[in-house]
Amino acid sequence: AYKQGLGIYAGNFPVRIDTDVSILHYPQKPLVRSFVYDTLDVHPVGQNVVLAVLPYEGYNIEDAKVLNKGSVDRGFGRSSKFRPYTSVELNYAGGLKDEITIPEKDVSGYRTEESYRFLEEDGIVFPEAELEEGDVVIGKVSPPKFLSEAREISIQTRKENSSAVRQGERGIVDAVFLTQDREGNKIVQVRTRELRIPEIGDKFSVPHGQKGVVGFVAPEDDVPFTSSGIKPDIIFNPHGIPSRMTVGYLMDVLAGKLAALSGEIVDATPFSGEEVENLEEGLRKLGFRENGKEIMYHGITGQKMPVKIFIGNMFYLKLRYMVADKLHARASGKIALLTRQPIEGRARGGALRLGEMEQQALVGHGASLLLKERYDSDKVVLFICSKCGGLAVDDKIHNKRVCSLCYSNQVEPIEVSYAFKLLMEELLGLHLLTKFELKNKYE
Ligand SMILES: [Zn+2]
Structure with a gap:
């Protein structure tokens, strides 16, 4: 209800x-x-x-x-919050198999000895184990995905494929379930609980x-x-x-x-x-x-x-919404390959957006150097033809900068953010001509 x-x-x-x-x-x-x-x-x-x-x-x-x-x-x-962990022991073509076990030290992607400390001989944690972030819940090793990959590494190294407690999370092992699917593959399900006061x-x-x-x-x-x-x-x-x-x-x-x-x-x-x-x-x-x-x-x-x-x-x-699930901060971290902007989302360790309203607040406080630091952090230099306003080519081999539209070499460097450069290139891809009207900064 x-x-x-x-x-x-x-x-x-x-x-x-x-x-x-x-x-x-x-x-x-x-x-x-x-x-x-x-x-x-x-x-x-x-x-x-x-x-x-x-x-x-x-x-x-x-x-x-x-x-x-x-x-x-x-x-x-x-209250207690529950989290499930599931792992399946799959069969692959060519008689290759997953194995739920404590991974050997020679498997590729081996974590640390410490992260496997709660696993019993069957490769599964025991009930009431107090897990911290990074601790392995279900240990698993998988065969290498492709045969060519295996040949290159000469020795058939198997891959570490365990389920572990996620970053910033913890929990006590509440229950362990062992079942199998229709094909007879072994399924291990572990439920952790976390006390929430x-x-x-x-x-x-x-x-x-x-x-x-x-x-x-x-x-x-x-x-x-x-x-x-x-x-x-x-x-x-x-x-x-x-x-x-x-x-x-x-x-x-x-x-x-x-x-x-x-x-x-x-x-x-x-x-x-x-x-x-x-x-x-x-x-x-x-x-x-x-x-x-x-x-x-x-x-x-x-x-x-x-x-x-x-x-x-x-x-x-x-209500279901608790700060423990929302708490997040980061200094520096991952950025997206395409836009070179910080990635979004707490689960992936993303950044907190400094949006337009936050920018307005900084303007209101006169914090101009902080604003510059934030917004100039990914600047790139573009060369613009001062004759026709088109994008010029920066030919580093011949050490020449030439406008690709009018072949003029009266070219000026301008600083823009990487996201703006990306926009220019995407407009170019749509066959839309973009021109810049250059003005002297000191007039
Ligand atoms: Zn030009």
């Missing part, structure tokens, strides 16, 4: 191999739920928390949330669409408390309410408070569920204010807050 929420996605998850799945460790049913929820009776997604509507030192501005460190330590939002940047939401990331995990001692000593698990910023008008959210918090205090589930079915008046009446009977507000005390100074705070219970979902 909740697409991005973490929970138990399938009852048989321990014996499954799925890509990109997580399990929430302590999932709960909502205290406030509808007839539809109970009818569908799906696996639980999310947890019931105590929520205070309150700013907190600016750490929950722009939809951010402040989490109570104590709640996190007690297991709130804790909520941290700054992880995304949380409620069923009303009030989503946001964690801005701060506050020490429990510093979290504001009520006169009865209740500390919220989540501190939610009140500015998220007026513009979005999610009134149901406020009713949900109020209903959740009554449910938690009375120990009874509140029916939130539209049109037929509990009326707000009854929720208020219920709270009043339990000795609380009917509007859900309470006197609270500052967690650090202990001072009584000058206004009453709206506090209650809410159903929160941990």
Whole structure:
């Protein structure tokens, strides 16, 4: 039902191999739920928390949330992320075969002895092994692809073809499965798990669409408390309410408070569920204010807050998007062969784009030397005919620079970025004539 929420996605998850799945460790049913929820009776997604509507030192501005460190330590939002590794022992033409084993040192592409340290004699990691990036999960050697290739190397060297933990990742071996395909080839599947404790940047939401990331995990001692000593698990910023008008959210918090205090589930079915008046009446009977507000005390100074705070219970979902999967930085690295621009994508160790808006920001700051450094880093020199504006040929053999259109030798060098040179050449390839109008830089 909740697409991005973490929970138990399938009852048989321990014996499954799925890509990109997580399990929430302590999932709960909502205290406030509808007839539809109970009818569908799906696996639980999310947890019931105590929520205070309150700013907190600016750490929950722009939809951010402040989490109570104590709640996190007690297991709130804790999940495990699974990752599958699969390797097949294939048969090739000419009786050649893959072999799942610990690779010998003489195979081409041998990693390091250390990276194979978790492999047992069968070439597969053992359950509960704590793997770091680069550690081999399934060891495999493959025969050389082509016969001609094998002849050239004279000795038939086999290729290292193991599955290893990807860069920047880690995991504990959770399960190992051995099967075979229809042709009888051996299949090894390994599933790793990684503990994910909520941290700054992880995304949380409620069923009303009030989503946001964690801005701060506050020490429990510093979290504001009520006169009865209740500390919220989540501190939610009140500015998220007026513009979005999610009134149901406020009713949900109020209903959740009554449910938690009375120990009874509140029916939130539209049109037929509990009326707000009854929720208020219920709270009043339990000795609380009917509007859900309470006197609270500052967690650090202990001072009584000058206004009453709206506090209650809410159903929160941990969403699939976690910073641990997004964290990325690079100094220098790979570039694309064609454009000579840095490659894109976290998985391939790509660069972070300095786009037009970032460029504008640097202009605004007057950081001209930084701009020059960024944009002139791949400059090339083109020779332009000053007579007709066409591209000239730089003939290094005869040490001559001649315009290929009008054969003039009045040629000037200009500096352009490599990407611009590429554009010129692609336009040339389309039979489009491009001309330059040269001007003196110092006029
Ligand atoms: Zn010319």
